[in-house]
Amino acid sequence: MFRRRLAPLGAFAFFAAAITTSAACGSNGDSTIGNGTDDAGAGTGDDASGGSTSDSGTQHVGTENDGGGGDGSSSTTSYPIKHVVVIVKENHTFDNYFGSFPGAEGTTTAKTKTRGMIPVPHAPDRTPRDMCHAHSCGITDLNGGAMDGWDDNAGTTMNGDDLAYAQYQESDIPNYWQYARKFALGDHFFANAISPSFPGHMFTLAAQSGWATGNPGVDYTHPFWGCDQAKGTVVDVQDQTTCTTKQVFPCFDIPAIPDILPAGTKWKFYGSNFYVFGQVWSMFNGVDKIRNGPLWSNVVNESNFDSDIKNGTLPDVTWLVDQDLSSEHPNVGGVCAGENWTVGHINALMNSKYWKDTAILFTMDDFGGWYDHVKPPRQYGCDPKDPYGLGFRLPLIIISPYAKPGFVFKEVSEQASIAAFIEKIFHAKGTLHDLDPAAQDKQANDLLNAFDFNQKPLAPLPLATRTCL
Numbered sequence: 292m293f294r295r296r297l298a299p300l301g302a303f304a305f306f307a308a309a310i311t312t313s314a315a316c317g318s319n320g321d322s323t324i325g326n327g328t329d330d331a332g333a334g335t336g337d338d339a340s341g342g343s344t345s346d347s348g349t350q351h352v353g354t355e356n357d358g359g360g361g362d363g364s365s366s367t368t369s370y371p372i373k374h375v376v377v378i379v380k381e382n383h384t385f386d387n388y389f390g391s392f393p394g395a396e397g398t399t400t401a402k403t404k405t406r407g408m409i410p411v412p413h414a415p416d417r418t419p420r421d422m423c424h425a426h427s428c429g430i431t432d433l434n435g436g437a438m439d440g441w442d443d444n445a446g447t448t449m450n451g452d453d454l455a456y457a458q459y460q461e462s463d464i465p466n467y468w469q470y471a472r473k474f475a476l477g478d479h480f481f482a483n484a485i486s487p488s489f490p491g492h493m494f495t496l497a498a499q500s501g502w503a504t505g506n507p508g509v510d511y512t513h514p515f516w517g518c519d520q521a522k523g524t525v526v527d528v529q530d531q532t533t534c535t536t537k538q539v540f541p542c543f544d545i546p547a548i549p550d551i552l553p554a555g556t557k558w559k560f561y562g563s564n565f566y567v568f569g570q571v572w573s574m575f576n577g578v579d580k581i582r583n584g585p586l587w588s589n590v591v592n593e594s595n596f597d598s599d600i601k602n603g604t605l606p607d608v609t610w611l612v613d614q615d616l617s618s619e620h621p622n623v624g625g626v627c628a629g630e631n632w633t634v635g636h637i638n639a640l641m642n643s644k645y646w647k648d649t650a651i652l653f654t655m656d657d658f659g660g661w662y663d664h665v666k667p668p669r670q671y672g673c674d675p676k677d678p679y680g681l682g683f684r685l686p687l688i689i690i691s692p693y694a695k696p697g698f699v700f701k702e703v704s705e706q707a708s709i710a711a712f713i714e715k716i717f718h719a720k721g722t723l724h725d726l727d728p729a730a731q732d733k734q735a736n737d738l739l740n741a742f743d744f745n746q747k748p749l750a751p752l753p754l755a756t757r758t759c760l
Contacts, residue, residue, distance in 0.1 A: 382659025414457035422660025490654035517576030518542035627759035641751035662674030692748030
């Protein structure tokens with residue numbers, strides 16, 4: 292069993308649940324779905340290079356951000372988007388969440404090496420176990436691009452349940468499907484690394500992870516990954532010069548998105564604390580200059596997200612990440628409870644003045660061991676037989692007044708596209724790749740073709756949370 296950030300996490304989740312109130316949760320086709328229409332200027336097809344071909348309409352010039360009046364934002368942008376919110380949940384592939392979504396590249400069968408094509412089963416709200424999502428297991432799953440190696444990993448199936456191949460249906464995550472139907476859904480959004488959570492979360496902040504391929508070890512006295520861990524803690528990295536695996540302390544001297552934001556652009560990371568710890572979990576903990584500098588004060592508890600919206604102090608760029616029982620991580624919390632957590636925070640934003648100029652990017656940190664049938668379109672790293680990335684497809688929901696309505700965004704994109712998008716929206720003077728060639732943002736798709744900045748802005752879609760069994 293592959294363990295994550297707090298060992299043993301299953302035991303801790305039980306402990307956390309005991310001291311907190313239980314969550315209230317007892318095919319190919321046209322790229323436009325529902326009642327929405329596809330803007331003719333959108334890029335179509337898969338661009339295997341991930342190129343940034345941003346022809347999504349004429350930009351609105353001169354709509355400066357009104358940073359006064361107590362608003363926490365202060366940047367100037369020629370796009371109508373003034374706030375970007377990045378929501379990162381845990382451990383699901385695109386097929387696992389949207390394999391049967393109309394118009395998306397999904398599947399109702401799974402390819403195996405020895406059993407041929409099998410029907411995908413229905414995934415349970417709470418899974419009975421975690422599945423291996425270490426780098427080595429991902430390489431096995433990939434099987435040289437054949438996409439049929441899952442059966443070779445322990446835990447893929449037990450007592451014939453074929454859990455790793457299972458999918459959720461619209462009835463299981465109806466609000467995520469409503470967002471995807473109303474706004475835009477990316478069906479070719481890939482993890483940057485074939486890896487578990489540590490590298491995946493780092494990519495959403497820095498467009499790289501220092502070539503880390505795994506998770507650091509943890510203990511209860513130092514429960515948070517990164518610079519705060521005990522001396523002697525290590526994480527595996529793929530050395531790109533010698534092409535060997537090395538072990539280093541998980542505190543990296545790398546640039547992150549705050550380094551390329553224009554002067555005056557404000558940011559925060561809203562995270563959770565496993566209910567009982569004073570410190571907030573954030574992968575900025577693994578970025579030395581942020582964890583050990585004054586910017587660490589920008590890392591706050593996720594409860595501040597709604598209050599900052601209410602108080603009119605939401606920064607320009609924010610990350611919203613849960614690591615508790617609402618993370619949607621298999622064998623930790625249910626997807627219903629996790630969806631409710633997400634919907635609650637999005638409702639707060641949609642019911643505020645910020646909706647009119649916000650783009651929300653909802654995605655996952657890694658594949659979680661679940662099946663996905665689409666071969667990653669490019670490989671990079673020093674060893675073609677043991678590629679660093681790209682990893683497997685992840686869900687990407689793009690929620691904004693300017694998202695193309697009912698649109699399936701089919702261009703190849705990746706976790707580094709988050710940085711590329713933020714750089715374009717806020718007119719960064721350079722890229723993270725310019726500061727460190729390991730960063731993947733310069734070549735990444737910037738996601739702008741999922742937007743139409745000239746359309747009539749879409750109305751908000753506040754949704755009801757559900758009672759979960």
